[in-house]
Amino acid sequence: MKLEDVRMKGFKHRTSFQDAFKIITSIIKTTDSEYISIENSPKRVLYEDIVSTLNVPNFNRSCMDGYALRASDTYGASHYNPIPLKITGEALAGEHKAGIKKREALRIMTGAKMPKGADACIMAEYTEEKDGYVLIHKPVSGVENVSKIGEDIKKGSSVLKKGRVIKPYDTGILASMQVRQIRVYKKPTVDIIITGSELVEPGKKPKQGQIIDSNTYILEALLKDTGAILSSKKRVPDDYKKIKKEIQACKSDIIIVTAGTSCGKKDYAPLIVKETGKLLVHGISMKPAGPTGIGVISKKPVFLLPGNPQAVCIAYDFFVRYALTLMQGINNRHETTAIGTLTKKIASAIGRTDIFRVKYDNAQVEPIRSGGASILSSMARADAYLVVPENIDGYPQSHEVKVRLF
């Protein structure tokens, strides 16, 4: 067992924070596609461009309550010199009425089809009705208050592109185009293996030296938030054979193992990945979450996350989230960032990427004091990450920084 030498000696080589992302990119491929109905489409990712097979709207519509008319009939109209037009009838939304001629107008409601011969609408408030005539108090220009054919979406155009994460509004666009089913990337499936002989599940009373497992809950919630499916979750003691057996039993797109990822005597996970696949990253020059590992077993990406819950959160948010985003083919991904000024100075080590938890409020960035990777409650006090790159030794107070909101 080659790795035996490494354990209890610390990491020989740490991968840089930036290189970790490059390695992830190199091992991830997108999921297959499936068809879903538009009702279930929000947050799913388009597998292909949606090309409209029709114009939206597919006829000229009034977008006001008022009168459909010929704009040229209104030139010169004013409050003192109103121009009378003969009212030919009324068009409600959903109706189809006969066309109008010169010096005629059709009373029309929002959404109703424009009659032939009319090129504009005037709002009811600039008119007055009298004896079958409407008195026009204001000139209008052609196409005023009219939604033209294809104005919203042109037939043959593609409004929603491959790789787009569907927003609530998009469901309306899809419905307008008469699309009921769309082709999307499948949700990635994930197996999680929580290792640690000291862990008991919530509800059970911990014995001396034992603690409650919180990582299962955190990962379950994070996976849901990222659009992945948790296929299986297992709690396993620090036992080489048991961990290996569970890793080998995984059938999902991605495997996540927590704890036992460092260089301690009982850190079996890196050893198992090395034996049964490829261990591409073991140790990243970052804090927290330095003892993170990344590998591949039978073409399946494997993420080894340090056991401290806060390190799990951070390693997940940066590395696993990135991998799942790539797997889902997302191209309009952008992390929500904000700019603010530091309320106090922060110090960071050269050669290491430091990830601070900060409170972001009204463009003020307040670093959260945290004793170390084990302080999960700092995640509750914070609402953003501040990443200090490896070539920077910190920032002075009042420095302007970009943070990534949770």
Next chain:
Amino acid sequence: MKLEDVRMKGFKHRTSFQDAFKIITSIIKTTDSEYISIENSPKRVLYEDIVSTLNVPNFNRSCMDGYALRASDTYGASHYNPIPLKITGEALAGEHKAGIKKREALRIMTGAKMPKGADACIMAEYTEEKDGYVLIHKPVSGVENVSKIGEDIKKGSSVLKKGRVIKPYDTGILASMQVRQIRVYKKPTVDIIITGSELVEPGKKPKQGQIIDSNTYILEALLKDTGAILSSKKRVPDDYKKIKKEIQACKSDIIIVTAGTSCGKKDYAPLIVKETGKLLVHGISMKPAGPTGIGVISKKPVFLLPGNPQAVCIAYDFFVRYALTLMQGINNRHETTAIGTLTKKIASAIGRTDIFRVKYDNAQVEPIRSGGASILSSMARADAYLVVPENIDGYPQSHEVKVRLF
């Protein structure tokens, strides 16, 4: 019918954008509470503070792989002058080992309980093992690499407060505190009534003058996104009696009616709210979504949203979303905003709040050209709102503005 006079005459009085929020605040009360398990807690809202009944961690733990020792035994140690300490054994995570005395050390793994007598840990990489002794190459300070009792969460403290929207990380905090069930605000229930004789559901072929209903899909997706439950959805033609019957049949916390909210002949919804309850707002000085109405029927808030899909999105995102946030008792709500510079000038009307759809990319804010409220596809091209208040007539190119990301 008093309102009869108003129809076809335009709005007599429009409520200001800011006042609309004050009116919403005055008619909303929070929902009741319910108990849920922590697995289902993300995005739910705490109904009460969570006070920890225990210390986390509840014993002193090593947060390194290395050796537990007395810091005072290491003073003066260096690579050239290593100090030998007798190894008394090994503590793995989950184990409870006997204490150590002066000049002794216990081999210890991350997460293991610190033995009595030890006050610090040294990382394995600063040591060397030899003949049952560990040679210390570096002095350590007391409490180095140790997670102290209650360091993460102190017994009796309250990390998660009433009104907090639960984040994925919080589930881990709750699990650590041995909390399995929490009391949250119930999800608000919503009935939607989509009016319009011109509407057909997707899949059916529209006749002359008819269009596809997209608002049902948009609202269903938006409600889900806001943490509300859609109790019922109805499509009703522009028929006074039918709309009134459906409004009176509503049993949910909130009623949303789309279309028929303006001053047209067939705009029955405001009339019905006036007859059966109180119509507090009819017309807001904003664009788009000006013809929005807000009222109360039997203490139930009613939102009348203009029928154009884009206006539905905007009226929802500003008014309904705000109401549902208040109902859920959320106190750590903050809209995700970003600062950027305008790529071109925008013009706005004094006395009216204008809401622009913009594309936000890398601190650049590009206004989306949109012919009017009916251009739903502009919501797909945009990813943020820019609100121009009523006392501002626009902004020049390169002006710095704050936008609200979707």
